[in-house]
Amino acid sequence: MTGSLLQEPPVSAEVQALYDEDLKEDGYVWNGSRLWAHQPGTVKQLFGVMSEAFRPSGLSFRQRGILVTAAASALGDSCCSLAWGGKLAKASDAAVAAGVLNGSDAGLTDQEKAMAAWARKVARDPNATTPADIQALRDCGLDDGQIFAITAFVALRLAFSTINDALGCLPDAQLVQSLPREVCDAVTFGRPAAQAPAV
Numbered sequence: 001m002t003g004s005l006l007q008e009p010p011v012s013a014e015v016q017a018l019y020d021e022d023l024k025e026d027g028y029v030w031n032g033s034r035l036w037a038h039q040p041g042t043v044k045q046l047f048g049v050m051s052e053a054f055r056p057s058g059l060s061f062r063q064r065g066i067l068v069t070a071a072a073s074a075l076g077d078s079c080c081s082l083a084w085g086g087k088l089a090k091a092s093d094a095a096v097a098a099g100v101l102n103g104s105d106a107g108l109t110d111q112e113k114a115m116a117a118w119a120r121k122v123a124r125d126p127n128a129t130t131p132a133d134i135q136a137l138r139d140c141g142l143d144d145g146q147i148f149a150i151t152a153f154v155a156l157r158l159a160f161s162t163i164n165d166a167l168g169c170l171p172d173a174q175l176v177q178s179l180p181r182e183v184c185d186a187v188t189f190g191r192p193a194a195q196a197p198a199v
Contacts, residue, residue, distance in 0.1 A: 003032075003169060014040045018036065019033060035167055057145075063112060066100055066112050067153065077165050085097045098186040114137055115142075
């Protein structure tokens with residue numbers, strides 16, 4: 001079982017390094033890593049570009065989590081919604097994470113609500129954004145450099161999610177078992193979780 005629509009590629013030194021990182025951090029190899037084993041160098045570079053894009057925003061890990069969770073849930077990506085919903089729950093609490101996942105945004109500051117709304121617009125229809133949307137971000141304290149940074153970051157995250165979704169990456173059973181019930185209950189979209197750990 002590969003956890004996606006593709007067969008897992010042969011294990012090269014580069015692929016093993018990708019797997020070893022998962023094993024060190026989480027104790028199992030993620031389905032996403034098994035998928036990206038087809039191009040481990042690409043995913044490493046993609047995550048490097050994501051970090052580079054986000055860094056100028058000067059925002060917190062919690063705010064990063066809000067952006068990813070809002071965008072992934074708007075896209076209908078269950079993998080990143082669950083993974084980042086769990087991270088956001090740890091950075092805040094499960095109710096806040098569930099609120100971002102279901103779009104109620106309960107427990108967010110005004111600035112965080114504006115950021116979540118922006119991430120959803122970028123995910124759903126980037127051609128529909130307006131000057132008023134940008135002004136709403138400015139009004140809550142973000143400058144134009146920060147607005148560019150969060151937009152670039154969200155767009156790159158969406159590219160990652162789109163590849164995972166198109167190639168059938170399933171949320172890991174181990175991940176789902178580790179999450180607060182509120183987070184799992186809020187993810188009613190996308191592909192279902194794997195029924196058993198990939199071997």
